Amino acid sequence: MEEFRSLGVSETVLAALEQKGFDTPTPIQALTIPLLLNGDTDLVAQAQTGTGKTAAFGIPVLDRAEERAGFIQAIILTPTRELCMQVASEIESLKGKKKLSIVTVYGGQSISLQIKQLKKGADIVVGTPGRVIDMLERGVLDLQGVKYVVLDEADEMLNMGFAEDVERILQSVNPARRMLLFSATMPQRILQLAKTYMGNYQNLVAKREDVTTALIDQVYYEVRADQKFNALARLIDVEDNFYGVIFCRTKAETAELAQQLEARGYPSEALHGDVAQAQREKILQKFRDRKTQILVATDVAARGIDVTDLSHVVNYHLPYEAESYVHRIGRTGRAGKQGTAISLVSPSERRLLGNVRHAAKADIRLGKIPTNQEVLQRRLDGLKVQVSGVIASGGTRDFNALAAELLSQYSPEETVAALLKHAAGPDITNMPEIQPIQDRRRDSSERGERSDRRDRSEDSNQTRLFVAMGRRDDMSKTDLLNYIQQETGIRPARLGKIEMFDSHAYINLGEAEAEKILHVFTTKYGRQNPLFTAAPKEKRAKSKSSTSGWGGDRDKKRSKGSKGSKSRSW
Known part of the structure; x- marks a missing residue:
């Protein structure tokens, strides 16, 4: 806690940090907090998911906010509603006893309810660009008194098509505000945005070795595409307490894989762009409560998911971009706990694996798919522990009569073996072994x-x-x-x-x-x-401005003058 105190954090916020169990700042927090508390320049900070970036900007914003100020003191923009809720929840937990009102504005919730909350008074607003603009146009959101503007996951915001919306919002805020831009990557569009709206700013970078934590064991398994599910099932089987997120590329694959896992006996749910917001929140809550063991998700649908105790992250298919790989695996190995990142790599994905290793500077070791006998032995070991626990608890009295009846017909060994086989789940002994890929050539x-x-x-x-x-x-x-x-x-x-x-x-x-x-x-x-x-090949159609939003987790984009435009999502 003394390290946070040395950064200049107030006693009120220190008490909240202590209650949350935070005693040592992360690298990005150590860089950001003192500059925001004591300096006056704008900041551009590069940091990945899982580095504590919400607290990095949330702590100084809370420390500098005034109680009962009567105007909005900070606006925080996020690319998705999930991240919006996550950021607001984290800031709420950091404010301690300080009397500040934190209001969220995002699509998918009643706009009238959000308007009512804003009219009651807000000190800090966390929102998605589309809904924030709705509020500005309705005249219920006044940003002229804002002291801090934060863009969280700015690269994702621009990738999702919110560049014009962000600029529109920045033109509506107090010119004397301070601005903090957080981004996992620094493409030219981000640098241009900073140059246009931030003037003099300071660059902060969390080193990659701080981002790809040593607490994550990264392993890949070479397996043919048609054997991926069986390989995945075996890897889950040999883990004592598998609790993780499995990433797929498409909605259809996500739904199908979740159904296959559920049929195999693993409580699983699918999360993709077609899942309604209310259902999405129920799925996430079940997962946080561990009523669901596995979440199967697309990259877009997984944005904003914050579950700290994941044991595994699985790439059912490798992502095409190394940054996506880093984002995915960063959801495990948090809070000082060991995590495992598994990648199932078919022969056609070997080049992707090489790209990920090079760009992410990742040490990914080659693993060996468990054999049938290894899976069976792990199940038997688990059953032995469970049976011993039941016997020790003395909870077998109601089954004594049935046991006596069975033992009168069969030998003790036959009876126990049959019960164990029934309890062990799907019979794996007759399944074909997953053969290793011997050569480096594609089939x-x-x-x-x-x-x-x-x-x-x-x-x-x-x-x-x-x-x-x-x-x-x-x-x-x-x-x-x-x-x-x-x-x-x-x-x-x-x-x-x-x-x-x-x-x-x-x-x-x-x-x-x-x-x-x-x-x-x-x-x-x-x-x-x-x-x-x-389109005839020899002719090029003139550029047409599309007004349809097609990302499942983005706010619906507004039509700009075109009639009959239809929104499509995939």
Whole structure:
């Protein structure tokens, strides 16, 4: 606690920190807190998930806030409603006995209720860009007295298409405010935003070795794509207390994997963009209460999840970006506890593994999938402990008569063995072993798909489709491929070259695939404002500004002058 005191933190906040069990500041907190408490410059801080960044800006904001000031003293912007609620909850727990009102404004909750809370008086507002602008336009949010503006996960905010919204909000705040920008990465867009709105600012960086904690054991398993589920099940089987998040790429895969795990006897829930907000909060609460053992989620849906005691994070598929890998595994190995990050790597993902290792500077060791006998032995060891515990508790009296009846018909060994087999779960002894991948070459089917995709990319006679969405809609090439596969069943290997622009994209593909895509999306959404249209290869359609939000966890974007625009989510 003395270390926090030496940073200049007040006794009121120190008492709250002590009650939460915080006694030593994290590296980003040690860098940020004294500068915000004592300095007057703006700050740009680079830090990953799990580094204590909420307290890094929350502590000084709370310390400098005045009780009963009568105006909003700080505005904190977050990219998602989940992160908004998480940040507000953390700040509420840090304020101690200080009488400050913290109000959240985000989509998915009654706007009238939020307006009522704002009118009662707010000292600190935490919100998502879309809803904050709604409040500004309704005249119920006055930011002219704001002393602090915080952008949390600024890179995610810009990736999700909120650049214009953020700038609109920054133009509405007190010009004399101090600004703090937190971002996991520092792309050019972030630096330009800082240059435009922050003037003189100071850069702070939490070193990567502080971010990718040594408390995380990172291991990967080489396994064919069609054997991933069986490999995952065995890895869960041999763990005593598996409690974790499994990351998938698409909604469909997320839902399917959760169903498979549930059928195998692991309490599991799926979290993706189609899950309604009320249901989402119930799922997360069940997971926090450990009524659910496993959460299967997409990257977008998992933003803002804050569960501190995860034993495992599993990459069912490796992410395409190293930063996403760091974000994922950062959800375990927290609060001084050991965690494990597992990656299931098919032959086609070896290059991704190399990219992740290089970019994230990660020490990821190769693991060996447990054999049938190893899984069975682990189950038997667990059953022995459980049975010994039941006998020691003396809770067998009601079963004595049944035991006597069975023993009169069968030998003691047969009876006990049968009961143990029944209790051990699915019979694994007759399942085929998961064979290790012996060579480093891709199998023939994967080589064929890669070759087929390359041929399609270079085929001058293939069809060209125009896609009425682009980077501003938070869509990447990977997202587009996954979205098409999810909606049509067409695998990415069957598609050709993709050209991505800010407001639109082009995709080259075979005639049969193009017809299927146009048919599926026309049937689903109708012919007005089509997402996909045919585009002659020799002509380029003019850039069209898309007004549809397509991320499941982002606020619905506003139409800017276009009529009949339809919001799509995936």
